[in-house]
Amino acid sequence: MERIDGKKISSQIKEEIAQEVEQLKEDGGKIPHLAAIIVGHDGASETYVGHKEKACQQVGFNSTVVRFEDDIAEDTLLRKVDELNNNTDIDGIIVQLPLPKHIAEQKVIEAIEPRKDVDGFHPINIGRMVIGLPSYVSATPAGIVELIKRYNIETSGKDVVVIGRSNIVGKPISILLSQKSESGNATVTLTHSRTKNLKEIVSRADIVIVALGKAEFLTADMVKKGAVIIDVGITRVKSDKTKSGWKLLGDVKFDEVSKKASYITPVPGGVGPMTIVSLLQNTLKSAKGEIYSRI
C-alpha cells in the first residue's frame, strides 16, 4: 500500500509555481494576482481566505483581500465584482462561500468574468469542462486529478466509482475521469443516496472516490483488494486523544481500508492540501492566458 502524500505533492507544486513566478519576474512577465472577497466574519471562511493569501505569498503572487460586513447589499458586492472584472491587473477572482442569506450566491458567481473565475464555479467553465474545452476546473476535482497524475495511477479503461454527486466534487470528477484525455478514459459510475446496491458496485471498482461527508463510511468489506482509494471527506469529531479535543476523519475507515488498497489518500494530508494548489495553478494559468487568451 502506498500512501498518497498530498502534503508533499502540494509543496512540490508550490515550489514549481514559485520558480515559474521567479522566471516571469525576470522576463518582465505578468505576476499573477488573486483577489478574494470575503463577506462577514465566519471563522472557517476567515481561515480559508487566510490560507489562500498565505499560499499566494509563498509562491510570489500578488494578492488582494476585499472585506465586507455581512449586511452588505447585494448590489454593492456585484459592483465590486465588476470592478475586479475590469481591473486588468487582477487575474483571478474568488468570492468565499457561503454568503449571507440575503445575497443570491449563484448571481454573484455568474457575475465573475469567466476568464477570471479561478474557482471554476461559473456555469460557463463547468460547461466548457464537460465538452472538453479549456476551462478552470474547481479546486477539489482538479486536485484529485493532479494527485492521480503525479502518482502515475492509470485511469484509462479502469472502473471508477464516485460516491456522492455534489456539484463541486462528485459530478465534476466523474466527468473529468471519463473524459477522452490523458488522465481520463475511465469507465465511471456515479453513485449517490438513491443508489441501491452500493456495496456491490463499489466492490468492483479499481478506483473509488468518496465525497460524501460521512465519517468512516467506506469500510474494508466494500472495496476490492488493490483498489485506489481517494478520500475527499472531512468531518471534525470530538477526540480525547488530541490537544484540541477534536480530530479530523475522512469518509474512509483508513486503518482497515488501507490494508486492502494499493494507493490511498489519508485525511488530513491527502486531497485537502491540493485544493489551494489548484487555485494557485488556475490563477497562474489565467495570468499566462492559457485557458482564455488575455484580453
Next chain:
Amino acid sequence: MERIDGKKISSQIKEEIAQEVEQLKEDGGKIPHLAAIIVGHDGASETYVGHKEKACQQVGFNSTVVRFEDDIAEDTLLRKVDELNNNTDIDGIIVQLPLPKHIAEQKVIEAIEPRKDVDGFHPINIGRMVIGLPSYVSATPAGIVELIKRYNIETSGKDVVVIGRSNIVGKPISILLSQKSESGNATVTLTHSRTKNLKEIVSRADIVIVALGKAEFLTADMVKKGAVIIDVGITRVKSDKTKSGWKLLGDVKFDEVSKKASYITPVPGGVGPMTIVSLLQNTLKSAKGEIYSRI
C-alpha cells in the same frame, strides 16, 4: 415488450404545444418565434432546417430562416447572430451545424445569447444543467428524458449504462439521469471506446442508452432480460428491400434485443422524432420566460 413510440408521443406533444400557442394567442401573449441560420447547401442540413420550419408552422410558432452562402465571413455570421440576439421578437436561435471549416463553430455557438440558445449547446446552458439549474437541454437528451417520463419508466435507483460519451448525447444524458430530480436519481455508468468489460457492464443495466453510431452494435447476449433499451443511433445502409435502396439502422439489433427488453425504442420512430419536439419545447419555454426570465 412494449415498443416506445416516439412518433406518437411527438405528435401528442406537438398537439399540446399547438393548444398552448392557441391559448397564448387568445390571451394576447407572446407567440414563440424560432430563428434558424443555415450556411451553404448541405443536403442533410437543408432537410433538418426544413423539418424544423415545418414543425414551427404545425404548432403555430413564428419562424425565420436566415440563409447564407458557404463563403460567408465569420464576422458577418457573428453580426447576424448578434442582431437576432437583440431582436426582442426572437425567442430561440439555432445555427444549423456543421458550419464551413473557415468558421469557428464554437465561437458562433458561444455568440448566441444563452437565453435564446434553444439548442442548449452554449457552455453556460450545459454548465447550468450540470449543477441542476434551469437550462435549455439539447434536443436528444431532452427527448430521451421525455420518452422515459411519458412511459412512466422508473429511473430512481436503477442501474443505467450509457454507451458513447459524445457531447451532445452520452455526456448530457448521463448527467441528467443521475441528477437529483424526478426523472433522474439513477446510478449511471458512462461507457466508451476505452471501456474494457463492456458486455459485462451492459448486462447488469436496468436501462441501456446506446449512442454510438455503430449499426446493430447491441446484441441480445449483452442485455439483461427486462431491460429498457433506448437506441439513439441512426446509420443509413444499403438495402434491396426498400424503394429508395437505403434503410435506417439503429445501434441495437432490434429483432433479437426486443425479445428480451421490457421497453425498446425502434429506429426510425423512437428517439428521432423527439428531437424536433425538444426544440419546440425549448422555444416555448423561452417565449414564456421559464428558464431565464424575459429581459
